[in-house]
Amino acid sequence: MIAAKGLKRLGIGIAVSVAAAIAAFRLAPVFIPADHVREAVQAQIKAATGLDLVLGGKATVSLFPLARLTLTDVALGIDRAGQAALTAQRLTAQIRFLPLLFGRIEIADVSLVGPRIALILDAQGRSNWSFLIDALSRTLQPNASRADRLLSFSQIRVAQGTILLRDERHGIAEDLTDVELSLAWPAISKSFGATGRFMWRNEPLDASITLGDLFSAIAGSRSGLKVRLSGAPLKLAFDGHMSRLPTAKIEGMLAADAPALRQVLSWAGVQALPGHGLGPFALRAQTIVTGSSVAMSRVNLELDGNSAEGVLTVGVDGRPYLQGTLAAEALDVSPYVSTARLLTRDERHWSSARIALGGMTGFDLDLRLSAAKVALMGARLGRTAIAANLRGGRLTLTIGESQAFGGMLKGTMGVAKADSGIDLKAQLQFTDVDLERCLSELFAVRRIEGTGNLTLAIEASGSSILGLTRTMNGHASMAAQQGAVVGLNLEQLLRRLERRPLSGSGDFRGGRTPFEKLSVALKIAQGNAAVQDVRMEGAGVKLAIGGSASIPARDLDLKGTATLVNSSAGDAGAFELPFVVQGPWADPIMLPDAQMLIQRSGAAAPLLDAVRQHRARDAVRSAIGTLTRIPLPAPALSVTPGAGPAPQSQ
Numbered sequence: 109m110i111a112a113k114g115l116k117r118l119g120i121g122i123a124v125s126v127a128a129a130i131a132a133f134r135l136a137p138v139f140i141p142a143d144h145v146r147e148a149v150q151a152q153i154k155a156a157t158g159l160d161l162v163l164g165g166k167a168t169v170s171l172f173p174l175a176r177l178t179l180t181d182v183a184l185g186i187d188r189a190g191q192a193a194l195t196a197q198r199l200t201a202q203i204r205f206l207p208l209l210f211g212r213i214e215i216a217d218v219s220l221v222g223p224r225i226a227l228i229l230d231a232q233g234r235s236n237w238s239f240l241i242d243a244l245s246r247t248l249q250p251n252a253s254r255a256d257r258l259l260s261f262s263q264i265r266v267a268q269g270t271i272l273l274r275d276e277r278h279g280i281a282e283d284l285t286d287v288e289l290s291l292a293w294p295a296i297s298k299s300f301g302a303t304g305r306f307m308w309r310n311e312p313l314d315a316s317i318t319l320g321d322l323f324s325a326i327a328g329s330r331s332g333l334k335v336r337l338s339g340a341p342l343k344l345a346f347d348g349h350m351s352r353l354p355t356a357k358i359e360g361m362l363a364a365d366a367p368a369l370r371q372v373l374s375w376a377g378v379q380a381l382p383g384h385g386l387g388p389f390a391l392r393a394q395t396i397v398t399g400s401s402v403a404m405s406r407v408n409l410e411l412d413g414n415s416a417e418g419v420l421t422v423g424v425d426g427r428p429y430l431q432g433t434l435a436a437e438a439l440d441v442s443p444y445v446s447t448a449r450l451l452t453r454d455e456r457h458w459s460s461a462r463i464a465l466g467g468m469t470g471f472d473l474d475l476r477l478s479a480a481k482v483a484l485m486g487a488r489l490g491r492t493a494i495a496a497n498l499r500g501g502r503l504t505l506t507i508g509e510s511q512a513f514g515g516m517l518k519g520t521m522g523v524a525k526a527d528s529g530i531d532l533k534a535q536l537q538f539t540d541v542d543l544e545r546c547l548s549e550l551f552a553v554r555r556i557e558g559t560g561n562l563t564l565a566i567e568a569s570g571s572s573i574l575g576l577t578r579t580m581n582g583h584a585s586m587a588a589q590q591g592a593v594v595g596l597n598l599e600q601l602l603r604r605l606e607r608r609p610l611s612g613s614g615d616f617r618g619g620r621t622p623f624e625k626l627s628v629a630l631k632i633a634q635g636n637a638a639v640q641d642v643r644m645e646g647a648g649v650k651l652a653i654g655g656s657a658s659i660p661a662r663d664l665d666l667k668g669t670a671t672l673v674n675s676s677a678g679d680a681g682a683f684e685l686p687f688v689v690q691g692p693w694a695d696p697i698m699l700p701d702a703q704m705l706i707q708r709s710g711a712a713a714p715l716l717d718a719v720r721q722h723r724a725r726d727a728v729r730s731a732i733g734t735l736t737r738i739p740l741p742a743p744a745l746s747v748t749p750g751a752g753p754a755p756q757s758q
Contacts, residue, residue, distance in 0.1 A: 145169050145177050148213035149201045157240045159185035159193065175203040185239065193236050197222030217263035223287075225266075228274040241326055264291040266304070278400060278424055284308050298322060309375055313339035319350075328352030333360065341375045342366045346395070358397040362404065365390040369411060378428065379470045385443030387412045393420070400424045407434070414439050416477075428471040439479035439492075449485075450573055455552040456694060458574040458660065465525045473498035482510070487549045489517075501525050507536075513549070515541035515559070528579075529571025538562035543588055553693055558591015558626070566632060577660040578635045588626040596621050596698060599648035602672040605700065606683040622646050635659045639666060648673050653689070662693045 146167040153161045165180030178200045185193030198221040204214040228236045235241070269287035273280065289304035300322040305314050319325050320332025328351060335346040348360010366372045369389035373379070389411050393404035401423035409416045416439070420432035449459045475496045482489040490511025497504045502524040510517040519536035538546060543560050547553040566582035569575075597619030623646040630637045637657040644651035653668035666689040671682055691697045 143167075145203070145213055146179070149177050149179075149203075149215060152213070152215055153184075153201075153218075157184065159239050161199075162186060162192075175205055177201045177203060185236065187236065191226070191236075193226055194220075195224045196220045217265065219265045219267070220269065221267050223266055223269040224272070225269060225287075226272045226274070228272075229277060231276045233277060262292065265289070266291070271306070282308070286312075298324075300325075309377075311339050311341055311375060313337060325350060325352075333358065341372050348395070355398060358395075360395060361392070362395040363392045385412050387443075404432075407432070409434065412440070412443055416479075429473070430471065431474045433476045434478075436477070436479040438481040438483075439477070440483040442483055442485050445485060450550075451552055456692065457662065458572075458577050460572045460574045462571050463530055463573070465523070465530055468498060468503060468525060469501040471498070472500075473503075487512070512538065513541040513546040515539050517541070519564075526569055528569045529575060530569070532566070532568045532576055534564065534566050536562075536564045543586075543591060544594075551693075555594050555693075556588065556591060556626070557594060557620075558588045558623070560586055560588030560591070560626070562586050574660060580632050580635050580659055582632045584628075584630045584632065584637070586626070586628040589624065591623055591626060593621040593623065593626075593644070595619070598651070598670055599646070599672070602649065602670060602683060602685055605685060606672060621649060623649075623651075630657075632659070642666075642668070646673070655689075657693075663691060664689050664693065664696050666690070 146163070146169075150161045150163075153159075161179075162183045163179055163181070164183065168178045170176050170178070178198060180198050182199045183192040183195045187193075200219040200221070202216045202219075204216050207214040226236065230236075266287055266289040269289070271284040271287055273282040273284070275281075284306040285308075287304065287306040289302055289306075292299070292301040298321045300319040301317070303316040305312060307313070314337075316334075316336045318332070318334040321329075322331070325331035325333075330349050330351045333346070333348055333350045335344070337344040342364060343366070344362070344364045346358075346360055346362050348358065350356075350358045366389045368387050370386035372389070373386070391404075391407070391409050393407040393409075396403045396405075401421060404420045404422075407416075407418050407420050409418075409420075414436060416434040416436040418432060418434035420430065420434075422428075422430055449461060451457065452459055473496060476494070477496070478491075478493045480491055482492045492510040492512075493508040494510075495506040495508065497506070502522060504520060504522045506520050507518055516539045517536065518539075519534065521536070522531075522533040524531045539561050540559055541562065543556045543558050543562075544554065546562065547556055563585045564582070565584070566580050568577070568580040570577075570579055598621040600619065621644075623644045625643075625645045627641065627643050628639075629641040631640055632638075635658065637659055639653060639655050639657065642651075642653035650671040650673060651668060653666050655664070655666035655668075657664050657666070668687055668689070670685045670687060672684075673682070685700055687698055687700045689696050689698050
């Protein structure tokens, strides 16, 4: 019975308390005028930010079920030019209930709907939020007086906002839209945190930032810093510290990855270099940010399946730039030069596809690369060291050394955008290389075997590889040892013709002609390579050639003399055969001098007299062709001095 009475009294007490609370809420507006609440909230916001809050709309106070003040059409931090640091469609301040019962106005949290927040750095680096920084420096310091301490609200929420980022010194202008943020204000703890979501360049991003000690960060001392950014183009994480004195610096571990670096660059407004590379990307590095420069050490970089380590520096000095040194075990650079295909698919003609050089004028590059193995458009190189320099739209590649085709490659190559397409300059030296592999993989020429040296120095302009060959100027040389000319057994042919001059076959292609030494010297002018000297010395044959070669058409027009070494006629009468070489590089035709063969054949020598007669000339030439099965060239074919009289024009 007594217990029942106690419960009844307790229930009555609770009901009375609830009723009193409801009554207090209902009666509070009578004793606490809305203007008083509004003025108190404005004063607290100014104390917290150092900026005046200007009300353009109406103020509404609601105390039930929650105590709150709603302001419409507000502005914060209006400068002399009438520009506000912050404007909002609506500001709602939630008020703590218990202090309100005692007549004190304390804000629990603030919500902004439709705010437009401008973060501006002028040309001198001054911020339009400097008043906020000064206020926080004053109110967050440990020895601040109670009157100066930051007031009670600990959270700010932003909905449907827009943030304008402007840096007049570096020409940066970015807008973040659809901003949804929650800021953990340091009312009790020292830390500051912001988490939320926004749209940047039409991509939604989730972001968070945490400062371990907001007062230390504002005062310029060392403070912990964590940043997270996640979206479809890119994921980024940073863990480290920041400080502002003696100079502003951020240092820590940076990690970033993206499904396609090319997409990230395009999203960030940077036009990437041409090609099909710049795909899957991952980066981890110890990072130091000072001013507009980001220095990264202990870099671990993965790109397009390649993995490299080293140091990198990224920054802006009038224009974006990248500097660094990277080393890799294996490197495949084929995707980055895939747009500059040398030949058509049948490997018989130069490619006429336009060479794209987009993206070369948007930034500068100074990068040094080294790798134990390099893959380049089907070629396999050994230890390689390359320096790439891009400045003012001109790309220069310097090959310090490269174990290429069994030998060594050194040289430079420069490419720049021009009105005609591109300007190309190259100086390359191949030392002790496998000529069959080198010439085959670079130029699709499969006629020379052996080890030797190649030197190439050229200049050209054009919009395609074919266009470059038409304007090419320069020189080239080759010196080979202990090799062979493939597709022709010249010694066997000469010995057969020495015995029976008119027994030649109509096709001299097939077999190999070994040599001990081979030297070639070419002078190139407007795509035409003049053969200054070609000499071949072998155990059985000596060869000397002159003439020209068309680089755009990839065909030959050569004349020469082949000499049979250790001829059966003895040194005084060594067998010599003048010839011409005509046709495409890949499959030329060799034509011996038919008149010399006729002269050497005693039985056919009387035919030479008939050749001098105009009426019989064509018939005799036809007979010679039938007899020897050799497709004869035009009647004006020259004859090597000493080989016999040339036909006279009638």
